[in-house]
Amino acid sequence: MDHAVDLPVWAAILVSFFLVVGSGLTLIGTIGFSRLPSFYERIHAPTLGTSWGTGGIVMASMIFFTVLATRPVIHEILIGIFVTVTTPVTLMLLARAALHRDRAEGNPDVLAEVSPDEPKSGPALGE
């Protein structure tokens, strides 16, 4: 922590705030992920981490290094952008895959009005 000696207190408080918010939201998201009962509900939880969880820590990092280096350090924003842009890809593909599997197995919880996934024959998918 030696490097933090030069950091002004206001910056430290700001950084800490964002850190706590970011990590706290991430933790809450993951708690939700492990506690929510169905997959479609669970899928919402991690977005806490990928939205303001990441955002908080990115902010913390940007403020911290900018103040420390006394010049704008903004490359962390790239992380924020990439996470925001790519996470939906993952979630969409995964959710649709889950939908397919549930429909193929005839899982009653799933909305089946648009249903390209009902099996014509054959056993259920593994797992």
Place this chain on the structure above:
Amino acid sequence: MSQTILAVSLTFAQVCLAIAMALAALRMSRGPRAQDRVLALDTLYVNSMLLLMVFGIRTGKDIYFEASLVIGMLGFVATVALAKFLMRGEVIE
């Protein structure tokens, strides 16, 4: 002063993220379905990325930044492949 504040908040953040990672790992092994595991892996990736960023703040060096950036930018590729495998049974058609 600022050292103490930072030390507390950094420790808090690390503990939160570590717990989050542990929960994700648990979900990863428990499932119950493959999609849960994949989603857990993705969550684990994001949490690790955040942990590394916090670690960067802790050390005050930004040479660890690229590791986080790699996770942020490329981490989804593995998950995409896994998801596609679940949906189509095949990664590249």
Place this chain on the structure above:
Amino acid sequence: MTGEMVLVLLVCLPFVGSLAAIMLLRTDSRVLAARMAGAVTFLCLVLTAAVYPAVRAGGKLRLDIEWLPQFGLNFTLRMDGFAWLFAMLITGIGCLVVLYARYYMSEEDPVPRFFSFLLAFMGSMLGIVLSGNIILLSVFWELTSIFSFLLISYWHNNATARDGARMALTITGIGGFCLLAGLLVLGHIVGSYDLDVVLGAGDQIKAHPLYLTALVLILIGALTKSAQVPFHFWLPNAMAAPTPVSAYLHSATMVKAGVFLLVRFWPALSGTYEWFMLVGIAGTCTLLLGAYFAMFQQDLKGLLAYSTISHLGLITTLLSLGSPLAAVAAIFHMMNHATFKASLFMAAGIIDHETGTRDMRRLSGLYRYLPITGTLAMVASAAMAGVPLLNGFISKEMFFAEAVETHADSVLDRMLPYIATLAGAFSVVYSLRFIHTVFFGPPPLDLPKPKPHEPPHWMRFPVEFLVLACLVVGVIPSLSIGPFLHSAVVSVLGDRTPEYSLAVWHGINTPLIMSMIALAGGVLLYVLLKDYLARCDDGPPIFRHLAGQRIFERVLVTVSWKWARWMESRFGTRNLQPQLRLIAAAGLLAGVVPLYMAGFTPTPVAISGIDPIFAAIWCIGAFCALAAAYQAKYHRLAALVLLGGAGITTCITFVWLSAPDLAITQLVVEIVTTVLLLLGLRWLPKRYEKVDNSVTLAARGRRFRDFLLAVSCGFGMFLLSYAIMKQPVPDAIASYFLEKAYTEGGGRNVVNVILVDFRGFDTMGEIVVLAIVALTVFALLRRFRPAPDSIEKPEQQRIQAAYDDEQPERSAGDTVRDYLLVPSVIMQWMFPVIVTFAIYLFMRGHDLPGGGFAGGVTMAIAFLLQYLAGGVRWAEDRLRILPLRWMGFGLLVAPLTGMGAWLFGYPFLTSHSQYIDVPFIGKVPMASALMFDLGVFSLVVGATVLILIALAHQSIRTHRVRNLDATKAEEA
């Protein structure tokens, strides 16, 4: 021409002739081959005869050529009187056999090959007798085994010939190996392999503790070669050879090599109790059993073979006695036996040739058709039986005389006169039988060739010549063979040469009485046995069923095949798991045993100073690893995901412990590996927990053992790594790199400078590995055939395709198109971003974490993502990646950069770093290492893409194959 030259010529000429003969490609050049063989043999005979003056009365010829001087093996040739006599025998009978064979061999046989083998055999035999180095002797010894194998199996279409030849080779081969070992021991005792030195060190040898070892080993060699009991059985089976071969090998050469060896080493080895017992028992048994067996043979050549065994037993017995006079008799009988036995074999050959059979039950009264041959055979048989006025008589008398003498007071010694007489009687029986059955009695009834007649004159000539020799030696021994025999005897016995007389008549003495008893007893016995012999089965009573050959075959098959196969499966495995288990165990032992032997005590474990977050992360990592191990069988995807968890832990560790380069590289590799394994997962069989969940007790045991091994290995690695980490860091080479990285390597990222400069050579090798693997993967996948149950498209696709087919408003592929519609947009737009990032990683590598490898894989991921987004066809329609070009470029650029240093006179890979001042921009680092890294980058992109794409292509390929099948089915 000097005598030394003659020695070389004698050994080499036959081999040269042999080569020349085999070069006669036309198998019908029978006469030419025979003439050449005859010329070579005759030349050898003349040459041998010509050097007689040099070896007379104890003289010696000697020639040394270095071969393997460091180990005392030289090409030393040496001829003394004994060797000369043998050489004469070999070449002389050789001439006659060649002449005989010229007429004997039929048109269909590949005659040049026959003469080639025969000449080579003769050369080997000459080598044995002329060797002046005992190792050289064993060289020629084995050569005789090899060539006799080829000669015996000459008619290899005949199974009997093949088996006989193989047996002869096996027995004499074993003997040869033993002989070699014995000679090595002898060399150890004496300190030299030179024959003269060995012969001169008799006392030293006999006093040495290893004497018995050497003796037994050498005797095994000699006795197997000379077909002594209990190694005799190969000889009768070798009778499947053409008769000239039998006449040559089993009278004058091959089998004589054994007794030659006994005589050769007689001065060095004989005279001890061990010698007497070992050689004596073998000799007397052979003498008696050979003669006994000979009486009951129905095959002419079988009879002659057993009689040969018996006569060799006689010679061996003589040599066992250790008295000089006995040695003289032995040498003399060797000559005599060679003459009459060769002639008898040839006579048997003529009979076979003319009648088409050698079975004595079918032969009868041939004298009326073959009077001359018959007469000759009678004389030779008489010599074999020891009838006076023939050469066999004289040496047999000498044997009887020696048998009566007392040598070492033992049971064997006292029984010897009776054994000798009995064997003499037996020899009369089989000689009589040979003549009486074949030539007398009623005319034969069922001959394969009904009208036998005398053979061509030149075919009979060898027999005539040899019979004449029998007579001449038998009548005037001291005038004919006397001087030659004497120089042979002197060369063997030296100072111990006894007084002996080769007279026919010594007055009425015990030996003569024994001879008379043997003759009379033999005649009587034959009369008694005649009728039985005329109709009995082949082989002697009782022993008939105890065929040595069959026992040998049985033992050989059991030991060398059944046992070997059993042991191979017992001590080896073809399964993978035991092998990996052994490797793990070996690695564990290798790690633990040195520590244990040195008394290693592990450092007390310190709990303090642990970062709890780091510990927590490792709890997660360890959990993931264990869970992956647990799930890998039934939940493959789960295992893969958990593996990713372990991987991310590794990455965090790298970051935590100051290795950002490693973290980046590990991450990108992790991603590619996951996709790779997923690509593979599609082709693996489905596995359901419920289906194969029955576990046997044995399987449980195996699992428990594996579990223990795994736990031990884990614990061992824990100990080892903990111990090493706890050691103070040694005065490593690291400080040098840290100091010089910037000043001399021109980079701030020391790891990267090591990779591309200090140890750039490793990196070059590493990219070659990657290239090789990519090529191999490509080559393998070109031949990829999926298993039948994987050919079908995955279930998901079938369901979705069926749905698209059914709905009238949907077209094929709609589901997947919708599925990827939004994600693919994002994935496409990520492409330039990731490419930029890859270039960024590559460019900064020298100063900051990154580098060619991480950049290359990132670039490959950019490509991969497009394949994921749009599929193979879509991606390849747009991106023409030529992975092989990338690879070739990388593989050329990296070494060529290294070779650039040559231009400046520096060694390969010497880097050149400099900061160039570019206007407006400032100092730009231009390290040649960057160029090298470009090669790495390019190769990594090419190789990674090639691997992934080759695998991805399988999905479309199989579809096409399937379609082809479908079209075929429709056409049918």
Place this chain on the structure above:
Amino acid sequence: MLPYPLLSASLVIMWLALNGFTLGHLILGCIVAVFASWGMASLRPAKPRLKKWYLLPKLVGIVLYDIVRSNIAVASIILGGHRRKFKSGFITVPLDVESPMALAVLAVVVTSTPGTAWLEYNSLNRTVLIHVLDLVDEAEWQTLIKGRYEALLMEIFE
């Protein structure tokens, strides 16, 4: 030369953000950006037509605000546990946007906002299936998506 100027500019900015600003890196960044956008061109993506690009910041602002709100909402649901009953469910939203790019942005927005997840788009009847964590009123969500985001997106892109 520059098939995607906006992309190229973004890449240059990204390059500079990563390397720090120097003249050398500006030049290098431009070169890299040109190369990368050529690479993009070879993929032949549907070229987005940004009609009213200046509305983008407005969208970003709205989304950021919504995300903060829903972060709090979802966090309270999770932390509230069983005390607060919530009912999740699927809703189908008919869409009017057609441009893949606009759809992508919409998907990113919906998915990035905690509490809503984009599940499945059907190109035939142009509906999207969305899962909502706290589904009180289906119609309310439909109007939210159609009115708040889609309208703005249609303005920007078409």
Place this chain on the structure above:
Amino acid sequence: MELVLAIGIGIMTGSGVWLLLRPRTYQVIIGLSLLSYAVNLFIFAVGGVKSNAAPVLGEGVDISTLTDPVPHALVLTAIVIGFATTALFLVVLLAARGLTGTDHVDGREQPK
């Protein structure tokens, strides 16, 4: 630090060895991957572990405080080679599975 890392290496090795000895090719390849993590970490560890001491030179960096860069370079090489061999092993096991019809390591279902 050392203790945690050593235990981690031990557990990864144990899991890897266990999988390596299993009969299914997929288990073996997962085992090999785990083992290569363990081995990479081991190589990494032999240079002595230090936090926040990356071997990157900069202004005023005291060389003696940095970690040993040699193991890092070795691990990088090992990662690359490990990736290559994993890829190869995967393809070979697929080829074997295609040709023999089974994913048993010995190419037949019931050994012996």
Place this chain on the structure above:
Amino acid sequence: MSGWQQNLIIAPILIPLLAGALLLFFDERQRVVKAMISVVSCLALVAIAVSLFRFASYGPERFEGVYLLGNWPAPFGIVLVVDRLSALMLVLASILAVPTLVYALARWHAAGAHFHSLFQFLLMGLNGAFLTGDLFNLFVFFEVMLAASYGLLMHGSGPMRVKAGLHYIAVNLAAALCFLIGVSAIYGSAGTLNMADLAVRIGEIEGDRRMLLEAGAAILGIVFLIKAGMWPLNFWLPAAYSAATAPVAGIFAIMSKVGIYVILRLSLLVFGQGESAGLGLNVLLYGGMATVAFGTIGVLASQALGRLASYSVLVSSGTLLAVLGLNNGMVTAGALFYMVSSTLTIAAFFLLIELVERGQDAGASVLAVTMEAYGDADEEEQEVEVGVTMPATIAVLGVCFAACGILLSGLPPLSGFLAKFAMMTGMIGSGVASDAPIPASVWWIVALLILSGLAALISMTRAGIRTFWASMEGTVPRVLVMEMAPVLLLIAMTLALTVQAGPAMRYMEETVNGLQHPATYIDAVINARRVGVEEPGGPEGGGGI
């Protein structure tokens, strides 16, 4: 020695690398060009290896055999070292490469993709392993060699090869992990990777660090023993070698010798003295004897010629290991002679087997080859030119087979005999009269050597009779001159070795002498001069190798 001669040292690595890379630019259909590049590279390798061999035999006084890569001084950078031993191995490898390559050109190179590149990379790996003086670099070249061998082993595909390849790769991956553990344990405890530097440092290391070093070395030893095929770590070998195509198996003959080479190098250089030496030697001795025994059993139990040959590889390896375990200079010299002879023999035998077996079922096997090579619909190629019947094919094959049998069983008069004789003479201590008792282990080795020879004799006769006399009735295998010539060449080389046994053995003796006095090697490496760098403190022109 001037610069170009120095640069010659790295040529055996660079030439195949460049050739292999260049080959990637040519399509599989441009077979002639590919073959040309490959052949030229191999011939160049022979020329370079022979020159290096000559330089090395001048001795350390006249040839500085150390190459500092990147011009970095010895313990820091990577060094290549040419001494008599490595020069010998280089020559052996290159001399083996030419006939096997020519043989492959007759047909096998077309049986799959990238044969030539893989072949060149294999040579690169072999040469690198022989040349390098750095432990981790040795690992890298091992991997190069192994990776290429994986590809070559499965060249031509087919269930047998792929199954064998799977086992081979799994075993070698496990071994590679052990290699890494061993090397890094050594680095962690000694702080160096340079072999010569390690030899210097090992004397100074004490206490726990020494134990760890020994543990690392022992784990490393396991790897080389796996590679050398020591029982019970060798079950992969018969399957792999017998499954490989003939030319590949031919070049593989030298692969098991790489393990032996490294053991010889390291045991004498680094672990020659010290407490741990004894343990290692005993492992070699008894492990080697067990290997010979197992190999002998295998030779007897083999019905297929390929397996017979593979087990002969084990016999050869076991013999070398056991004999090296005796740690006796003269015996080691004999062992080197044996190594050369048996490598040539086994290579010739592997090449021959295919030709001989082709005769057994001529039509079917040719068909199988072409089916395998061109079975794929999308790579339709022209029909492979099937050999015309050479006159006296059977005779030549028979002579070659007999020669192989004689060589393998160690029957006189060929080099196989001379090698065994030299080793046995060295062991028994003949040539000098002595009453010193011969240790029991020597008797065991002698007995095993003789028994293994006998087993080879029995098995080869059995196989020879079966193939040539019992089943080759009337059918003459169609063999190309291009396939026969390599076999003849290899056998001719054993003949040359037989005739020139004296000079050859002298070279081996000098080699062993050099190995037993590692100080020269160490000096040369540590004091090797950098180009253009004046080192005032350094000894001027310190001894080379």
